[in-house]
Amino acid sequence: MFAQAWKNRSLIWQLLKRDVQARYRGSALGILWSLVTPIVMLAIYTFVFQTVFKSRWSDTSGETTLSFAIILFLGLSIHGLLTETLTKSPLLIVTNQNFVKKIVFPLDILSWVTLLSASFTFVISFGLLLALILFELKTIPFTAILLPIILLPYLLLLLGISWMLAALGVYLRDIQQITGTLATLLLFLSPVFYSTSVLPEKFRVLILLNPLSYVVESSRAVLIYGSLPSWSGLAIYSLVALVVAYAGNFFFRRVKRGFADVL
Secondary structure, rough: HHHHHHHHHHHHHHHHHHHHHHOOOOOOOOOHHHHHHHHHHHHHHHHHHHOOOOOOOOOOOOOOOHHHHHHHHHHHHHHHHHHHHHHHHHOOOHHHHHHHHOOOOOOHHHHHHHHHHHHHHHHHHHHHHHHHHHHHHOOOHHHHHHHHHHHHHHHHHHHHHHHHHHHHHHHHOOOHHHHHHHHHHHHHHOOOOHHHOOHHHHHHHHHOOOOOHHHHHHHHHHHHHHOOOOHHHHHHHHHHHHHHHHHHHHHHHHHHHHHHHOO
C-alpha cells in the first residue's frame, strides 16, 4: 500500500498539482477561495449557533465570540477532510476512464491524490486557525506539536474509505448520492457544534462511534486547551484506521480487474 505510493510519488505529485490548479483555474480570487469559503461558512455557523441558539462550550463567563469561532472552525476544518473524501471518491474511477484503459497506470494512487488535495485545503485553513488562536490566546500551547500524531490515523482511515468508495462507485453509481448525505449526517452527529459533555449519557456512546468525534475532541485538547489526548483512545483509533486502510486497499485491488468491463 505504501510502497506503491512511494514508487509513484512523482506521478502523485503531478496529478496533485493538476487537481489543485484545475480547482481554481479561471477564478478571480484563485487559491484565496480556500480561505474565503471557510471564513464565510464559519461566520454563518457562529452567528446561528451562538447568537440565535445561544450555544456555549463552557459555563465560564470569559468565553468570547472569537473563542467559540475557533473551537467551531477546528471542527469544521477536520470535517472538511471527510466531506471532500466522501464526495470525490465515488467518481474517481468513473471520471478517469482514460486511466483505466492504460494497463500500466496504478489506479490506486488516485485516492492518494484525493486525500492530499483535501489536505492542501485543510493546511490553508489551518494556517488561518493558528493565527486566530495566537490572536485570542496570545500563545499556542506546546501540546500543539502532538496534532500530527492525532491527524495521521484519521488521514489513513480516510484513505481506506476512499479506496472502498472509488471501487464501489464503478459498480454502484448511487453511492455518489449517498455520500453527500452521509457527510452531513456525520457532521451533526459529531462534537463539531456542541460538546459531548452536554449530551445525555445514553447518546454519548453513539456520538463517540463517529470517526470524527475522537479526532475533533483530541485536536481541540492539544491545540486549544493545552491538554494531552487519550493515548489508549489514540492507540485503538490508529489500529482501526490501519485495518480500514488495508481492507480498503485490498478490496480495491480485488475488484479493479472488472473496471474496464463495466466502464
